[in-house]
Amino acid sequence: MNTPEIKLERVSMLYQTDSTEVLAVQDVTLDIKQGEFVSLLGPSGCGKTTLLRIMADLIQPTNGEIKVAGESARAARLAQKYGIVFQSPVLYDWRKVKQNINLPLEMIGMKKSEREDRVNALLELVGLEDFKEKYPWQLSGGMQQRVAIARALAMEPEILLMDEPFSALDEFTREHLNEELLSIWSKVGSTVVFVTHSISESIFLSDRVFVLSPHPGRLSSVVDITLPRPRTQEMRNSPEFFQLIADIRDSFEGV
Template sequence: MNVTGTQLEIVMNEVTMRYRVEHGDVLALQQVSLSIAKGEFVSLLGPSGCGKTTLLRLMADLLQPTAGEVKVAGGSAGAARLAHKYGIVFQSPVLYDWRKVRDNVALPLEMMKVGKVERMRKADELLELVGLHDFGNKYPWQLSGGMQQRVAIARALSIEPEILLMDEPFSALDEFSRERLNEELLNIWAQVGNTVVFVTHSIAEAVFLSDKVFVLSPHPGRLSAVVDIPLSRPRTSEMRSQPAFFELITHIREQFEGGESL
């Protein structure tokens, strides 16, 4: 685990989230409490509709909890957002087709009024990090889906965020591309060293990537288990066929209340 001491990065205490709808309220999350250490890679795992993305958005200060408290880097989630402590990668890369790859990566720095020379230097550095240094002058539509997501990761890292929030970034990819990008993501994380919160509905993906897995059960979303992943690092593709890997998958599957299917 890539954790610096025992310093906590994200703490959620008894967080509840209700959405107002036309005919009443929907209880999306109920009294969720969790803590994530600085430098830790954790996954939020659960079936569709269990509140994983809602939980991520609460951490990012994109939503406000109905009840409970969210603390980030020792302060409020709002203060962390204003201090640019977050980088966010969504399910879709959300790249601008009319901007070259390098310009897409540099966009957050441009919005922060960073000079062109410096933001291009940083963009080139990040494209090297994600293995796309030869593609800076291409357009997003000229890249594969997996390459586009690597561009999105580079863009999220451009502001040197303390925390990287990832909402099912590889869910649209085929299995082979997804597994390869899992490995590439861990290589990037090993170099950058930030805290990563990764949303997924794949047990195998959560086990492969994480130091710790938070298992959510739906209707309403509740934290049903916290599972430490003791697999050694660096993680390798060979680990996917080891008994310990399958044992962890089986153990996590057993944590879902009522046997809900992923």
């Protein structure tokens, strides 16, 4: 498409506290194509989550403009174009897995038979068919995040926004879920914006990586990830992968 799915133009965010002002994001301009998987990469406190919240219309930028499919972020939110996955799964412990996934469908009044079909399809998509009657506290952290991803996909969003969803998991689980996420993305085709502070994770997942500078967050560079798809764990040990890591590290040093 000629029109970007998401377009930010000179976006800045200034937070006012009791004693001072904090410039979290400064003059960020970027665009994201429909169906693209991109990562927002940078150190803690560089404004990655702030940018994601601006895209989601959860906060309003101090300056600049954001368009989603040519409309305002507010219009996109009201049209339910977003699915959001947070760092914590934010599941309801008293609701079973299938009931957690079902929740947004209940809220819009979808017919029970349609809800059941949608939830069953999502359970299959994230590989949790055998755990639908379990409660969140009976699942591992990685399985809880898969439930959160399924719930975010329940409304069939055009855009999936993910705020460091695997950062609390051990490295082995995290790498496994990276593969599962790419498998899910290949089937649903949503545009994905993924926040991370892991260079290797951003490379493994993304088509492009938007590198943000340390506070205040500015767009330092955009790195095209040329690794072929589907991605495999073996690629993490390839010369191309290590070169991309070096390229991104160099972009930080150039800030």
